[in-house]
Structures are given as structure tokens and as C-alpha cells.
Amino acid sequence: MYYFDHAATTPLHPEVIHKMLEIMQGPGGNSSSIHAYGRAAKKELSHARDLISGALRCKPGELLFTSGGTESDNAAIIGAARAQRRQGKTQLITSAAEHHAVLHTCGWLQREEGFSLSILPVDHEGRVDSLQLQEALGPQTALVSIMHGNNEVGTLQEIEALGELVHAAGALFHVDAVQTLGKMPIALDELPVDLMSFSAHKINGPQGAGALYISSGTPFEALQQGGSQERKRRGGTENIAGIAGFAAAVDICVNKMNFQQPFLDKLRKRWVELLAQGLGEDAIAVNGHPVRHLPHIANISFLGIDTESMLMNLDMAGIAAASGSACTSGSLEKSHVLGAMGLSQEIIDSAVRFSFGLGNTLEELEEAAGIVVRIARRLRESA
Template structure:
């Protein structure tokens, strides 16, 4: 879905392969937002002339996000971040549950910290029991484990659709069916999935779905929560009646317009772009594998994963050392939320990877402006540095 023009924020080097951390804002998104940052400044709740255009723009943005998810516009709530949307979904659903279901929820070991931290807070502050399901070596939850863990007390199951580090996509429809058979709700964090793969509410069967703007070429500071009609949540932000009384605060119209525009752009070219990115991802993997025979190990599911995400470890090479040796490539040693630490990624640890392989992991996540030449040059730079580091490590051991 590239426009044929370079993004103004990407000048060619370092090669940007960290789109799961954040995406550059699409220039078309910036253009759509601009009027609501200067001339159309009114409060969308105002009934006079200055509130009319912002109110209409907010409605349009809601329709655009809903269309991406196959939902009704009234089911979309705007929030200030994906983490806030996840907090509202998880905390809101559990605290609003009937008393008999108020005391248990289920999540899984590789979930985003926004969900895991909310679960810990619910346990600490409200006595909610939390079951954390294991994952297999590819990062997948086994539906049989959910079936064994769920009880009549379970209010909510929260399992992310696609992992931010490995790209592994969970069997959400199967998990939702199990949750519903036992009277529980299902929330899925689709921040990494939305705009990259189809996220269809009807097919998934999810009751709550979160998306984040800066993962799909909109600004940071805007996100949305899909809330199945008829559900009740306890608000996280109390105040006036904005967002159906569930998220108080005057709406950030310009950023909501940005998210809506980004959703529209992603929906229009979804199939074409996901096939393009999968081809580039596989080209990158194959080039590394050919240059480093027997040394490159894929982390995550080989097929059931995001089309833009490649997480690999190189035997005998630290991921941090590899990226430090190649400043011409901007990638990640794991989730950006955990950067700055030398401990193994909790996601890869939960997948039972040994410490050396987990510390060796490098996540490369491609995006709308990634080209074939970017991939080829990145593979060459990374392979050259990895060979040098691997020889150095072997020499040190010898």
C-alpha cells in the first residue's frame, strides 16, 4: 500500500524495521487532522456553530473505525491509548460483572503488560483470582487449557489477537466460543493485528476489542475500544457523559479523525498490503538463513503470525550486541515496552526458549514504506555483523 513516495520521516537510514513499536504517521492522516488542530477547534459537545464540524468529524471517525472491524459505529469508544482501552475493557468488564462472576478472570502468559498489570491490580485491590494460561513453544494458547480453567465464577477471558514480539496469532474464535459457552466475556487486544490482518467482530466472536492508532499509521495518544452492544462496563475515567459515559473528557477530535482516516486507509488496501509484507518478511528471513546457514532460529509460529513480523535468534550472538553493531538498522530486541533491560523477554521465556536464545532474539517488523531494497540491505548488514560476532564468540570460547 505504499504510495511510491518516501515518507518524510524516513530518509533511508537507519532502515526502519520497528513498526510493531510504532508506525510513522501517514501523510494523508496528517492532512485529515490538520483542520481540527487550527480552524475547526470547537468542542464537539457544543450545540453552536463551532461544535458542529468537530461533532460530525467525530461521527465519521467512529464509522471508519467500525468499518475496519465490521462493527456498528455506536459500539466504538475512543480512548487516549491502547493501554487505556485495555484497562477499560478488563477492569471495566470484571468490576461490572454480576457478583457471582466478580471474582475470577483468565488471561495468558504472553499477554501485553497493559492487561497483565490490570489483572494484578484487580487481584490486589479487589480480590479477583487470575488464572494465567501457558503457551506452547510457538506462543499459542491451547483451547483445551482454557476449557479446563474456566469456571462458573469466570467473568472475563482476555487473550491478545497477535503478539507484539513474535507476531503469533491466537485462535480467538475458538477461545471466544469456549468463554461464551460458560457465560464469560472475551476481550482481545488487537492493537498489533488491526490494519495488518482482517479483524472481523462477527468472525472472532469477541465482546471487547482494543485497537491503537500508532500501530496503524495514526498518532500516538489515540485508540479505540469495541464494546458489544448491551454490555456494561465500569468506567476508568469518571466525569461528564462523553463516550457513552464510559470515558470522560472532551474528545480529542483531531486525533480521532487521524485514527479514523488510518483505519480507512488500512481497510482499503488490507489484502494487497499483507501479501506484500509477508513476501518481504519471508525474503528477509530467507536471506538471513542463506547467509548464516544453521544459525538462524525463528521465534513464534511459522505460519500463524502477522505478515510483517520476523523474530529470530542467531546462535551464539546476543540480539543487543547484533543491533548495536548495525546502527544502520532500527529494530528491536523484543517488545519496546521492555527495552533497556538485559533480562530475557517474558514472552520468549513463557515460550520456554532457553536463556541464550531468548537473549539472542531480534524482532524486525516491516511497514507501509518498507521496500525490497530495505530488506536486502538490512539482511546483508545484519548477516555480516552476525558472522563477525559469532566468530568472536567462538574464538573467545576456544
């Protein structure tokens, strides 16, 4: 089996498993309880918060633990938008290439709560034009949400420049950094960002755990009511094992970033080279920005071959890949990201996303590339 779908989810790191088992096999304890078991759980929670906030260079109190990227996106957008509405600001701005957790949430606020919504186009490489953002900004702008690294094509946005424009207009800036955590350096004490979303299962941590950075002083209304957990910003007993596993994964990926990023870049570059050599450079198209991209995602169109046929044959050959974002790959919907980029129907209809990570090797890619080339040749000949 060849697992090339790390952008969807990643295998648990052995050290993460060890940490989570240590907690799950222990006596238990609710971090809100005042007895010894509760204090032990609270200690684990505080340690995780300190570790992750240190890696992200933010204050521990600025970190809100969630169930993952989707909840973090929802909480950031809805929580900040509702708070900003109290100041008379009701415009939301996002891009057409965002994850559905952002696009659908903004659309819901527009339909159900009366916010206005401006959706910025992206160019053929998937990037937002800063001039178009500047034109869309106004005194009514409450929040702008632009992702850091695209989950389908890997294109990186210039969040520093975009954030400065947003702040100059007096609005809040939210960034979905689910795919960039552990792949790109993040220094929240230097970035013009008010809210940033993260997820554990993209960095060899557990599914069902994530975090939302909320800069000190950022207007925010809690979505989930209940107890006073997470500084009254998210009621409910914290998932101690999941959060501890998340912290262990962050510790590993941040400490190994200087080694991991160049290796992932090497894997991606070699994968594209092997497919181009085997099929011919005119037979494939690499989608996304040629330079400003995440190191682990390669979105490739096999021209003349339908995505569904390609994925089915890859699966039968033991190769796991995807047609786009993990949330739509099961239904094989056409990529809204590639459509937003204005690419041809031929490229959209033949696109496959390969994404690499823990466990992948150059030797493995050499083997798998040969299989992919044979499949593509066979499908092209039978078309």
C-alpha cells in the same frame, strides 16, 4: 536508515497528516458545545466513529475512543471485571504471553481488588491450548483476555474457537487486537468477542489515539469519570484531531489490506531467507508459529550473539530493531513471551524482533540483510 520496528510504532501516513493538520489549523471546537464550532467538531467525531465501526463491522455506538492500546486494555479488563463482580464472578483468565498492559492489569486486580487470576501457559510456538482454557473456565469466571496476534513473535491465536468456549461458560471475552488491525480481517459482527482493543499508531495513525469495542449489552463500568462523553463511558473532551487521524489511517489500511498483507508476507519471508542464506540456517532460529503468524513480524535469534550487542551494532549501522515489546525494549529486559514459550536460554538471550511496514521495500531489505550478516559474523568471531 532502515526502520524495521513497525510493531513498536509506525510513521504517519501523509494522508493522516493532511487530515490532522486540517483540523488543528481550523478554528477548533469542543464536540460537547452546541454552537457551530462544536457542531463541526461533533461532525468530525461522528464521521470517524462511523468510518471505523464500518471497517470493523460493528455498531458505531459500540466503539469507545481512548488514548491507545494500553488504555483500551485497562478499560476493558477493569471495566468488565468490576461489572461482572456485581454478578458474583471474580475469576480472571489470561495467558503468559500477553502484553504487559494486560498482564499487569490482571495482576493489579488480583492484588488490589481480590480477583482470582489464572494464567494459561503457551506452547513453544506461543499458542494457547483450548483444552487448558476449557479446564480453567468455571461459573466464577468473569473475563478471559487473550490477544489476537502476539506483538513479539507474531503468533496468531484461534480467537474464534477460544471465544466460543468462553461464551459457553457464560464469561466475557476480551481480545487485544492492537497488532492485527489492518493486517488481518476483523468482522466483529461474526466474532464471539465482547471487547476488543485497538491503537492508531500501529497502522500509520497518530500516537495517543485508540479505541475499545464494547459489544452491545456487555457489562462495563467506566474508569474515567467526568462529563457524558463517549456515552458516559469515558469522561473528557475527545481528541478530535487524533481520532480523525485514526479514522483516516483505518480507511487507508483496510482498503489496502488485500495488497498490503501479501507484500508484508513477502518482506518477512525474504528477510528470513536472506539471513539464513548469509549466516546458515543453523545459525539462526525463527521464533513463533511457522504458519499462523502476523505478516509483518519476524522474531529471530542469532545464536551465540547477545541481544544487546546485536541491537547496539544494528543501531550504529542505521538499522532500527527491538529486543521485544516496545514497552521494555529500552531497558533490554529478557522477553517474557519467549520465556513463556519454554524456549532455551540461548534463544531467549539472542532474540531480535524485526517488523516491517510503510516505506519498507525488498531492495531495502536486500541492502540491510547484508549489513546484518556482516555484523553477526563479526560478533560471532569476536565472541
